[in-house]
Amino acid sequence: MKIFSGSKGIDTVAARNCFLVNQLATPGLGSLMAGRIIPGLGQVIVAVAGFALVAGWFVLTMIQTYKQLTEDAPAKSYAQFGAAGALVFLAAWLWSLVTSLSLGRQAKAAERDAQSHVPPRLNDV
Numbered sequence: 001m002k003i004f005s006g007s008k009g010i011d012t013v014a015a016r017n018c019f020l021v022n023q024l025a026t027p028g029l030g031s032l033m034a035g036r037i038i039p040g041l042g043q044v045i046v047a048v049a050g051f052a053l054v055a056g057w058f059v060l061t062m063i064q065t066y067k068q069l070t071e072d073a074p075a076k077s078y079a080q081f082g083a084a085g086a087l088v089f090l091a092a093w094l095w096s097l098v099t100s101l102s103l104g105r106q107a108k109a110a111e112r113d114a115q116s117h118v119p120p121r122l123n124d125v
Contacts, residue, residue, distance in 0.1 A: 009106065009107070009110040010035075010107050010110075011111065012107045012111055014034070014107070015103045015106070016104070017030070017033070018030035018033050018034040018100060019101075019103065021033060022043075022096040022097070022100045023093070023096065023097060026044065026047060027044070027046070027047040027092040027093045027095065027096035028040045028041065028042070028045075028046075028092065029044065030096065030099075030100060030103075031043055031096060031099045031100075032044070034099075034103050036099060036103075039095070039099050040099075042095070043096045043099070046088060046095065047089055047092035047093070047096075049088055050085045050086065050087070050088030050089030050091070050092060051085065051089060052085070053081050053082070053085025053088060054085035054086060054089065056081050056085070057078050057079070057081035057082035058082075061078055064078065
């Protein structure tokens with residue numbers, strides 16, 4: 001399978017592989033592999049933004065914890081960054097789920113169309 005090969009029809013094996021990459025690796029990467037460039041880029045950008053928010057929350061929390069241990073700083077919560085990041089990443093994941101299911105439906109429809117153009121077997125006649 002060529003990456004970024006355009007939005008040609010894909011077979012069911014390629015659709016399954018794109019589904020697995022979209023759902024288990026990086027949201028949007030499977031969409032890009034299937035040739036859906038615009039949705040794939042959007043999903044990757046949204047997922048990276050969500051990850052950046054979660055990473056920012058973690059860094060701020062660790063800095064706050066260090067300051068509390070060394071300088072006796074007052075407690076401050078940065079939970080809104082973590083929650084926002086998780087929601088943004090979840091949105092990217094759900095968007096890639098919808099795209100993956102669409103790819104599966106498209107592949108099954110193409111497979112049915114291809115099977116309908118097959119001539120009958122000679123021993124069935």
